[in-house]
Amino acid sequence: MARVPIEQGFFRIPDDPADPPRLLGSRCPSCGEAFFPRRLVCARCLHEGTEDIELSTKGTIHTWTYCLVPMFGKKDADVAGYGVAQVDLPEGPRVQSILFGEPDDFAIGTEVEIDLETLRQNKDGDDVVIYRFRPAHAGAAAGPGTAP
Amino acid sequence: MRHGLKFDGVAVAGIGMVRFGMYKDIPYRHLARDAGLAALHDAGMTLADVDEAFVGYIQPAPMLGIMAMKELGLTGLPVTHIENASATGLVAFREAAWAVSSGRADVAMALCFDKFTDMTRTGGRGAGRDVIDAPILPAAYFALWAQRRMHDRGTTPEIFATIAAKNWNYGAACPFAHRQPDHVVTAEEVLASRMVAEPLTAMMCCPADDGAACIVVAREDLVRSRRPDRPLVRALASALTSETYSPGHTFVGPVVGPATMTRDTAIECYETAGLGPEDVSVAYCHDAFVNEELEYYELLGFCAEGEGEKLVVEGETGPGGRIPFNTDGGLIARGHPGGPTGTAMLHEAVLQLRGEAEGRQVEGARVALAHLVGGGSIATVNLLGVEGVGS
Numbered sequence: 316m317a318r319v320p321i322e323q324g325f326f327r328i329p330d331d332p333a334d335p336p337r338l339l340g341s342r343c344p345s346c347g348e349a350f351f352p353r354r355l356v357c358a359r360c361l362h363e364g365t366e367d368i369e370l371s372t373k374g375t376i377h378t379w380t381y382c383l384v385p386m387f388g389k390k391d392a393d394v395a396g397y398g399v400a401q402v403d404l405p406e407g408p409r410v411q412s413i414l415f416g417e418p419d420d421f422a423i424g425t426e427v428e429i430d431l432e433t434l435r436q437n438k439d440g441d442d443v444v445i446y447r448f449r450p451a452h453a454g455a456a457a458g459p460g461t462a463p
Numbered sequence: 464m465r466h467g468l469k470f471d472g473v474a475v476a477g478i479g480m481v482r483f484g485m486y487k488d489i490p491y492r493h494l495a496r497d498a499g500l501a502a503l504h505d506a507g508m509t510l511a512d513v514d515e516a517f518v519g520y521i522q523p524a525p526m527l528g529i530m531a532m533k534e535l536g537l538t539g540l541p542v543t544h545i546e547n548a549s550a551t552g553l554v555a556f557r558e559a560a561w562a563v564s565s566g567r568a569d570v571a572m573a574l575c576f577d578k579f580t581d582m583t584r585t586g587g588r589g590a591g592r593d594v595i596d597a598p599i600l601p602a603a604y605f606a607l608w609a610q611r612r613m614h615d616r617g618t619t620p621e622i623f624a625t626i627a628a629k630n631w632n633y634g635a636a637c638p639f640a641h642r643q644p645d646h647v648v649t650a651e652e653v654l655a656s657r658m659v660a661e662p663l664t665a666m667m668c669c670p671a672d673d674g675a676a677c678i679v680v681a682r683e684d685l686v687r688s689r690r691p692d693r694p695l696v697r698a699l700a701s702a703l704t705s706e707t708y709s710p711g712h713t714f715v716g717p718v719v720g721p722a723t724m725t726r727d728t729a730i731e732c733y734e735t736a737g738l739g740p741e742d743v744s745v746a747y748c749h750d751a752f753v754n755e756e757l758e759y760y761e762l763l764g765f766c767a768e769g770e771g772e773k774l775v776v777e778g779e780t781g782p783g784g785r786i787p788f789n790t791d792g793g794l795i796a797r798g799h800p801g802g803p804t805g806t807a808m809l810h811e812a813v814l815q816l817r818g819e820a821e822g823r824q825v826e827g828a829r830v831a832l833a834h835l836v837g838g839g840s841i842a843t844v845n846l847l848g849v850e851g852v853g854s
Contacts, residue, residue, distance in 0.1 A: 325715070352715060358708040377711070378614070380606035382660040399603045399660070401713060411604075411716040418661065423614045 321434065321445045325352050327369065328431070328444065335372040336431050336446055340408060341365035351408035373451055374402040376425045377409060381418040402427055402448050415449035426451040467702035467735030468557065470564040474686040475696040475847070477506025478810045480676035483641040483798030487580045489673070491520075491527065495576040496534035498675035498803070502572065503535070506679045507689040510536040513679065514568035519545040519555035519575035520802035531576060548837030549749060551575060552676065552805020553701075553845055560680050560698040569682050575803035576675035601838075602668050604717050605752035606660035612754060613662065620662045622772050624650035627667045627753040629781045630789050634796025636822040639810065641672055641798035667753040672798035676806035678813070696816045699830075699846040700736035704728045706840035720840030722755075725762040729834070732844040733764070740764035742852070744828040745815050746786060747808040749835045750793040756780075760788070763834060763844070782823070790815060790823045808833045809847070816849050 318328050327337045341350045343357035343365050351370060356363055379400035398414030398421055414421060415430065427448040434443050479501025481494050495518075503509055518528025528544045545555040555573035562568040612618045631648035634640035648666070656666040680698055687695060704727060706712065706720040733739050740763060748763065750756040760771040765786050774780055780788040791797040791811035794804060812831035814820040830848040837843075 348710075350714065354714075358712070378607040378611040380603050380610055380660045380663075382600060382603045382606070383657075384600070384602070384659045399607065401607055403711070407710055409711045409713050411713050411718075423611070 317441045318431070318433075318444050319437065319441045321443055326446050335429050337369040337372065338404075338410065338429065338446065340368045340370045340406065342368045342406075349406040349408055351404070351410055368406070370408060371405045373426060373428045374404040374410070374448070376421060376423055376427060377401040377403045378423060379414065379421045381421070400427070400448060412446065412448045415447050420450045467700050467731045468561055468564070469700050469735045470560045470698045472683045473560050473563045473680050473698040474683040475678060475698065475813050476508065476570065476681040476686045476689065477502040477504070477679040478677070478813045479503070479505055480639055480803070480807050480810045481674050482639045483672040483674035483800055483803075483807065485580050486578070486673040491576050491578045491581065491673075491675075492531045492534050494578070494673060494675035495531035495574055498576065498677040499531075499535045499572070499574050502574075502677035502679045506681070506686075508570065508679065510538050510540070513538070513540055513570050513572050515559070515562050515571045516540055516542045517545050517555040517558045517562075517571070517573045518542060519547075519551040519573065519806075520577045521546060521548060521551060522577060522579075522801065523581065528574075531574065546802075547841050547843075548839055549751065549799070549801060549804060550703075550835040550837030550841045550843050551802045552808065553833055553835050553843045554703060554805070556678055556680070556698075556806060556809055557701040557703060557843065557845060559678070560701065563680050563682060564698075569685060570679065571681070572677060572679045573806055574675070574677045575806045577800035577802040578673045579671040579800060580673050600660065601717060602663055602752060603660040604719070605755060606663050608722065608758065609662055609752070609754035612758070616769055616772075618757070618772060620654060621650055622757065622775050623662065623667055623753045624653035624664075625775050626750075626756050626780070627653045627795055630750060630753070630756075630793040630795040631666065633781075633790050633823060634792025637791040637797060637811070639807065640792040640796045641670055642792060642796040663752055663754070667795070669751045669794040669799040672800040674798060674800040674803050674807065676803040676810050678806050678809050694817050695850045696813050697848050697850065697852070699738070699848050699852070700732050701843065701845045702728045702732035702735060703841070703843040704731070717838060718840055719836045719838055720842065722758045722762060724840065724842040725759055725834065725836065725844070726764075728842040729763045729844045732846055736846045738830065738846060738852075743786065743830045743832045743846075745790060745812065745825045746788050746832040747793070747812060747834065748788060750789055750795050751799055753795060756788060756793070759834060763832065787825050790820060790825060805833065805835050808835070809845075812847055816847060
């Protein structure tokens with residue numbers, strides 16, 4: 316059974332399940348600015364043509380909240396709540412993501428690392444996955460859908 | 464070169480709206496019709512007097528604007544659809560005012576409507592956690608701002624709750640507000656309501672709404688001759704910006720751009736009008752989530768950075784204060800259907816400038832400011848004034 320991304324072009328799934336996924340970004344060869352996701356035109360200097368890069372697997376929380384309303388409808392009625400953050404990556408990009416963990420695990424400046432969540436199986440029986448972040452410190456809470 | 468729009472000889476001819484709320488059994492085109500007719504009646508006009516129309520809505524399908532306009536009549540006038548997320552209504556007004564200012568129309572209308580109860584298409588938002596670009600609710604997005612503010616400035620949830628209570632209580636005095644509480648709402652009540660996204664409670668968030676609101680603008684001399692019985696309200700200036708790239712821009716997921724977009728857009732509008740925040744009597748802002756209003760006190764120039772809390776504690780943005788904000792209850796109490804939010808804002812601003820905002824009138828109001836931000840990174844600031852201002 317394979318793992319497939321929810322949408323192509325945003326992240327790479329490693330062959331070894333023990334390895335973290337990698338966000339796919341771009342770097343401008345002219346001014347050096349890095350972006351997520353990939354883009355053709357540099358948003359800073361308008362240079363056309365960027366280089367593909369893979370972004371770091373760890374970053375820090377710029378800001379976060381914990382969302383308690385299952386407003387995504389019945390699909391998520393079983394989820395009591397979930398963290399949401401903007402994560403600053405060392406290369407520069409700021410990424411919005413759902414967090415694994417409980418409110419006490421998060422603070423501005425907390426180091427987090429990327430992981431995958433399995434959302435469902437597709438008709439071929441593959442796991443459909445999306446990226447999330449979790450606190451990087453040892454013993455951080457495991458997220459839903461990630462248990463091997 | 465980009466600059467704000469300064470309107471020349473443009474006055475408000477008429478305003479009309481349907482009180483925001485949940486109207487499951489009323490089709491959108493009837494909501495739009497009722498708001499449009501109310502505005503035309505207020506102007507002393509019919510559709511035959513209108514040279515051009517701009518229709519705005521966010522959901523759920525193409526062509527609805529032209530269909531809605533047919534409810535008012537079929538006169539052959541040009542109709543253009545405007546969509547700029549939550550900022551739609553103010554942008555439709557901006558285009559209508561510019562149509563008159565530029566001389567291509569004597570009379571133009573901005574008619575906006577939306578029906579949240581009828582939303583059949585999500586446009587990728589709220590479609591579930593399993594789409595790449597929509598894992599974050601609007602409430603969560605603005606909660607991220609609130610958390611950052613609390614971290615950087617030590618802002619307390621009590622400050623947010625005090626602003627929300629102010630807007631709920633303004634709603635009680637406004638007949639067009641969705642939420643009209645039957646008792647005085649306190650900060651304690653706001654804090655005790657259900658937590659939505661830390662630190663925002665349900666009463667700090669706007670409701671979902673259906674509704675419609677319309678504003679008709681025209682050449683000043685026409686407005687004077689049609690309605691010589693009341694004070695003239697002028698459209699003064701408008702600024703509209705999308706985001707300028709800065710590090711930390713998030714390209715995936717909901718985004719309205721950094722809060723500072725509001726500051727740059729306000730400066731552009733003030734400079735265009737030849738006015739400053741000290742000239743503004745009453746202000747309207749995008750308080751979909753209450754912490755936004757606190758940020759905008761500073762970004763719209765009504766106090767120095769970091770002094771928004773002081774305005775709240777001293778009651779300066781409520782009844783009798785130095786700069787009352789959202790006197791119709793704002794998005795939190797008046798409601799926030801989307802498209803018509805901006806035109807409803809102008810409805811209240813015009814009532815204030817005419818001196819007709821019974822029960823919530825800002826005494827001697829001369830200049831009103833209307834601000835909205837919109838998803839995808841849009842900000843707009845618009846100024847209206849009574850006769851003798853800015854000319």
